[in-house]
Amino acid sequence: MLKNKIGREVPEYIEGIGELRPYEGPFSFKLETRKFAKRISSIKPGESKLLDSIEKSVIASGLKDGMTISFHHHFRAGDYILNMVMDVIAKLGIKNLTLASSSLSSVHEPVIEHIKNGVVTKIVTSGVRGPLAEAISAGILDTPIIIRSHGGRARAIEAGDLKIDVAFLGAPSCDEYGNANGYSGKSFCGSLGYAKVDAEYADKVVLITDNLVPYPNVPASIEQTEVDYVVQVDELGDPKGIASGATRYTKNPRELLIAKYAASSIEASGYFVPGFSIQSGSGGASLAVARFLKNKMIEKDIKASFALGGITGQFVEMQQEGLIAKICDVQSFDLIAAKSIGENPNHYEISASLYANPHNNGCVANKLDIVILSALEVDTDFNVNVITGSDGVIRGASGGHCDTAAGAKLSMIVCPLIRGRIPTIVEKVNTVITPGETVDVVVTDRGIAVNPLRGDLIERFTKAKLPLCTIEELKEKAESITGKAKPIEYGDKIVGIVEYRDGTIIDVIKQVK
Amino acid sequence: MLKNKIGREVPEYIEGIGELRPYEGPFSFKLETRKFAKRISSIKPGESKLLDSIEKSVIASGLKDGMTISFHHHFRAGDYILNMVMDVIAKLGIKNLTLASSSLSSVHEPVIEHIKNGVVTKIVTSGVRGPLAEAISAGILDTPIIIRSHGGRARAIEAGDLKIDVAFLGAPSCDEYGNANGYSGKSFCGSLGYAKVDAEYADKVVLITDNLVPYPNVPASIEQTEVDYVVQVDELGDPKGIASGATRYTKNPRELLIAKYAASSIEASGYFVPGFSIQSGSGGASLAVARFLKNKMIEKDIKASFALGGITGQFVEMQQEGLIAKICDVQSFDLIAAKSIGENPNHYEISASLYANPHNNGCVANKLDIVILSALEVDTDFNVNVITGSDGVIRGASGGHCDTAAGAKLSMIVCPLIRGRIPTIVEKVNTVITPGETVDVVVTDRGIAVNPLRGDLIERFTKAKLPLCTIEELKEKAESITGKAKPIEYGDKIVGIVEYRDGTIIDVIKQVK
Secondary structure (H helix, E strand, O other), rough: EEEEEOOOOOEEEEOOOEEEEEOOOOOOOOOOOOOOOOOOOOOOOOOEEOOOOOHHHHHHHHOOOEEEEEEEEOHHHHHHHHHHHHHHHHHHHOOOEEEEEEOOHHHHOOOHHHEEEEEEEEEEEOOOOHHHHHHHHOOOOOOOOOEEEEHHHHOOOOOOOOOOOOOEEOOOOOOOOOOOEEEOOOOOOOOOOOHHHHHHHEEEEEEEEEEOOOOOOOOEEOOHHHHHHEEEOOOEEEHHHHHHHOOOOOOOOOHHHHHHHHHHHHHHHHOOOOOOOOEOOOHHHHHHHHHHHHHHHHHHOOOOEEEEEEHHHHHHHHHHOOEEEEEEEEEOOOHHHHHHHOOOOOOEEOOOHHOOOOOOOOOHHHHHHHEEOOOEEEOOOOEEEEEEEOOOOOEEOEEEEEEEHHHHHHHEEEEOOOOOOOEEEEEEOOOOOOOOHHHHHHOOOOEEEEEOHHHHHHHHHHHHOOOOHHHHHHHHHHHHHOOOOOOOOEEEEEEEEEEEEOOOOOEEEEEOO | OOOOOOEEEEEEEEEEOOOOEEEEOOOOOOOOOOOOOOOOOOOOOOOOOOEHHHHEEEEHHHOOOEEEEEEEEOOHHHHHHHHHHHHHHHHOOOEEEEEEOOOOOOOOOHHHHHHOOEEEEEEOEEEEEEHHHHHHHHHOOOOOEOOOOOHHHHHHHHOOOOOOOOEEEEEOEEEEOEEEEEOOOOOOOOHHHHHEEEEEEEOOOEEEEEOOOOOOOOOOOOHHHHEEEEEEEEOOHHHHHHHEEEOOOOOOOOHHHHHHHHHHHHHHHHHHOOEEEEEEOOOOOHHHHHHHHHHHHEEEEEEEOEEEEOHHHHHHHHHHOOOOOEEEEEEEOEHHHHHHEEEEEEEEEEEEHHHHOOOOOOHHHHHHOEEOOOOOOEEEEOOOOOOOOOHHHHOOOOOOOOOOHHHHEEEOOOOOOOOOOEEEEOOOOOOEOOOHHHHHEEEEEEEEEOOOOOHHHHHHHHHHOOOOHHHHHHHHHHHHHHHOOOOOOEEEEEEEEEOOOOOOOEEEEEEEE
C-alpha cells in the first residue's frame, strides 16, 4: 500500500487484477500505446447472423471459462438481458467469468447466486446497488470489483485494460445483420452510448432484440460490421423500468433553495455567456437548477451551444425552444429524451468514449463549461463520494461524475448540508470518486463553498453577494446539527478498487464489518 | 513469378512492397489477426486543435521522410487539397513519402513533379487518370503503384497493411475540435465515406476546411476524437469540379438498347422481387437501366429495400417517391445526392469499410442483390478490366467494381460490344480487376452472355427469350467488325500491382513501351 496524491492508501498490486498505478492528478497519466482492437472476422454473402436462442449465441460466441462478458445498462431497472444471459451461461456450466457491465442495479440480484456457484468471479462496473451491492460490500468476491467512470470504462476498453470477449447487448431495434438503434421498438431506451463502445471493441458481439426489422436498419447506432450474432427474444425488459416519464419538478423547498443558489452562482461565475455548454443530472435539485437557468437565459437572451450527458426531457424542450443548439446524449434519462434522439438530428447520440474518455484526443466533456453534479458526501478537501453510503456500503455509481468534473470549467456540486441525521459535508469522505482538485463549488442549502484553488470564483461570488462560506464552516454547521458521525468499522479486506478516469487508483472500498 | 488462380503471372515479392500472396478465389483468404488501431493521444480541456496554416499542421503532425500520407477523393476533379498539401510538404523538404489517396485524377498532375523531386516515391490508390497515370504507366516510379478497390483499401487499412501516418482530409463543414461533415458549406461533396476510414485509423488526422462552424458540429461524419488538427483555408476546391448537377439521361440509342436488355435481364433473373437491393453506376447505360427498372417497379408494385454505392440523384428521387426504402451512400455522385444525404435520415452515409470491406464481419455489399457495372474490357473468362485502356495505359479506377461483383447475387456488366474501333469483349483483358468467377452476366448491344457457372440464369433468360449468346460469340462478333487488336508492347518493368479486395494479387500492370 502507498499513499496516492490525495492521501488515500492504495495497493500497488492485487491478486487477480495485477499491477496498479496510484492517482497522481487529473491529467498526469497519459498513454502512448496503440488502441486495442477487435479480431478481424469475415462472413460470406448469404451467411446469416441470426440464431434462434441465447444458448446458441453463447455457444457460437466461443465463450469459455475465464473470459470476460459485457452488458450495457441502458435498460436500467427494467433490464431482463443480463439475468437471462447469465442463467443460460450458468446452465452451460461456464465458470470463472468477469462480468463487465457498464453498470449494475438492484434488478441484478440474481448475480449473487452466480457468484456463489463460481460462474462469476470478478466484476467491473460503474456502480452497483441493492442486494448485489450489499453482498459485494460484505466480501462475497475474492477479487475486488473495479469501479470505473463512464469515460474511464471507455478508456479501459480502448486501451486494452478491459478486454471483452463477448458482449451481449440488448437492441430495441435490430435487423438480421446487426444494424441497431435504441430509440424504436417497444423496449426503446434512447441512446445506446455505452453499448457502442462494447460493440466496437468486443471480440464477439451478440445483439439481443425483441424487434427484428427489415434490412438495412439505418441510421444505425451499432453497425452490422461490429456484430457477430443476432438473437430474437420476446422481451428485452420491462418498459416501465427502462424509461420513466418526464421527471417532475421538485417542490421540496430545500432542493429549491439549493437550486436557486446554484443558478445564481452560475450566473455570477462568468461562464453564463452566449454559447455556454452545460451538463446537469436528473435529481430534483439539478432539474430545478436547469429550470431557474432557463428563465435567466430567456431574460438575458443567452443561448447555449450544447447540453451534454445523461439527457432529460427538460433539455429536449429547451433545444426545441431554441435555447440550446445541440444535445450530445450518451444516455437518455426519460421517455421524452429517448424518443427525441430518434427524431431530432440536433439531438445527437454519442458513445461513452466520445462523451468522456480522457485518452481519446478530446472528449466532449473537455468542451463543457458548466456541470452540475450531486454527492453523497463531500469532504473538506472537496473530494466527492457518490459510491458508498454513510454506512460504508456500496450503493451508487461513479457514472460521469469525475469525468465531467475534470472536463468542465465550472464543476459544481449541489447537495443538502445534511440528509436525515447524516451530514453530507464531512472531514473525510468514505470513498473518493472525484478528487477535490477538480471540484470548484459546493452549493448547499446552508451556504456555498468555493475551492480555494478558484480565487477568481471567490471574487466573483463575493461581488454577487452570494452566501459564501468555507468548506470547513459547512462541515461544522453540519456537525453542529448531527453531531460527529461514528466512524464506520471496516475489515481489512478490499472489496472494491476505484479507478480514476485515467486508469490510476484513486481509492479502495473495504469490507464492512 | 507464379500463376494465380486465374492464370495471371504475379510476383511473390516486390522490393519496396514486400511478400505478396496470389489470388486464390473470391473468398479463400481470411485474416485472423486483430485490427490495426491508431495511437492513443490525449489533449486537456482548453487545448486547441486549430492551426492557422497547412504548413503548421504538417510540422505539428510530425511528418517525416519515409512516412505515408493519405487524402480522400470526394472532391473529384475539383480537389485543391492534395496539391496544396503536397506543395507545402515539398517546400519543407520532406522526401520519400507514400501517397495513399483513396483515388487520384487528372487534377493531380503536379504529383509528377513531386515524384521527380523524390518527395513521393510510392503511390497506393484506387485509380489514376490523366498525365500522372501516363507517367506511371511509362515507369516514372521505381516501386509499382498498388491498385486497391474501395473495399480493399478499407481492408488494408484495418488490417494494418496500409498504415497511414498522417491523413489530410478536406472537410466542407468542420468545427474547431474536428467534428465534420461533407454535406454543408460551399465545397459540399455529400458523403465522406472514404475519408471516414482514414480518420479512424491514421495516426494523425488533419482536417482542412473552408467552413469553420460553431462547436459542436453534430451530427458528425468524422468525430472530434479522430482528429488532431484543424486548419482553415480559403477554398477546398472548385465547386464545379466537386459536384456536377443531376446527370442527364442518355439519348444514345446503343446505350438505351443495352439498358433495355439489362433491365429485361434483371426482370427475368428472379432477383427482381419486393425488397430487392441494387447498386448502379453513373454512366449513361447504368442510369438508363435504373430508369427502365423504375418503370417496371411501378408497373409491378415492387419496392426496393436499399440502393447502395456511389449514389446519383436518380436513386434519391426513387427513395423520395417511396420506391426505395433506404440509401447507403459511400460517395455522392451529383448535387442532388450530395444535398440529400444531409437532409434525409433514410439516406445514410456509410464508410468504405461498411460499404465493401471483405474482412469486417459483413459489409453492405454482401447484402446486395443486383449490381450493374461497367467495363473497359471483358474477356472470355468473364474477367473485367476497368483500369487500363486498349493501349495498356492506366486510365481508370478499381473503385467498388470487384467488391460489389463478389457481394451481389447478380453481378451484371453493361458495355457496348465495341467502342470506336476497339472491341470490348476480348480473349484476354489487359488487366484483371474483377475475376470472371464473380461476374454473372455481360450485357452488350449485340447480345447477352451469361457465365456458364450460372446455369440457373441461362435457364431463366432462355425462358424469357432474351438475346442470349456465349461470351465467345460476343468476342467473335466484335472481332468480325474490328479485326483482331494488335497486341500491346509491354516492357518488363511492373508499374502497378492490382490487389484483389482480400489483399491477394490478381494481376500486374506492366510498363508500356
